[in-house]
Amino acid sequence: MQSELCSPATDSDIFGFEKEMQIVIPESYKAFLRISNGANLFGGDCILYSVNLDDELKINYDFSEGNVPKELMILGLYHTRHICYDIRYNSFFFYEYEEYDNIKEECIKFSDFYEVLDYIIDIAIN
Numbered sequence: 001m002q003s004e005l006c007s008p009a010t011d012s013d014i015f016g017f018e019k020e021m022q023i024v025i026p027e028s029y030k031a032f033l034r035i036s037n038g039a040n041l042f043g044g045d046c047i048l049y050s051v052n053l054d055d056e057l058k059i060n061y062d063f064s065e066g067n068v069p070k071e072l073m074i075l076g077l078y079h080t081r082h083i084c085y086d087i088r089y090n091s092f093f094f095y096e097y098e099e100y101d102n103i104k105e106e107c108i109k110f111s112d113f114y115e116v117l118d119y120i121i122d123i124a125i126n
Contacts, residue, residue: 002043009037009051017051021060025051026085026092028112029075042124048076048083068095075113078120085113092116 014030025033038050038057049059059075062068068082072095076083081094092110110116 003041004039005036006038006050008035009033013037013051017053017059020053023060023073024087025059025073026087026113028114029085032113032117041120045124046076046078046083046120049074083116 011034014025014033018024032048033051036048037052038055039046039048041048047057049055049057049061052058060073062074062082063077064082068074068084071088072082072084072086074082074084075092078094081096083092084095085092089109090111092113092115093108108119110119
């Protein structure tokens with residue numbers, strides 16, 4: 001399964017995106033963006049979004065056309081689920097159209113983005 005990493009984002013790219021979109025990207029995802037400003041992993045099983053304002057697949061791109069609650073920052077796609085960050089709970093998780101407040105106890109939560117990547121990589125190679 002092929003993967004493609006994009007050119008790194010600069011701190012200026014990240015700051016400009018945050019200012020334009022009026023969001024604050026979690027630090028662990030910013031660290032990833034400084035390595036790769038978006039990515040297509042494992043033949044498309046996982047797509048990680050960028051801070052390119054002209055890119056359709058930028059942070060908060062909602063392929064479900066509005067089904068993701070506004071409280072969640074969409075960072076990518078893993079199979080049919082959004083990779084999200086919820087500032088209210090300071091956690092990352094996979095979201096697929098459930099009422100998160102009703103199912104949050106059942107969700108796999110991650111404290112930083114690198115735990116999300118470890119999880120995805122572990123599934124891909126095993």
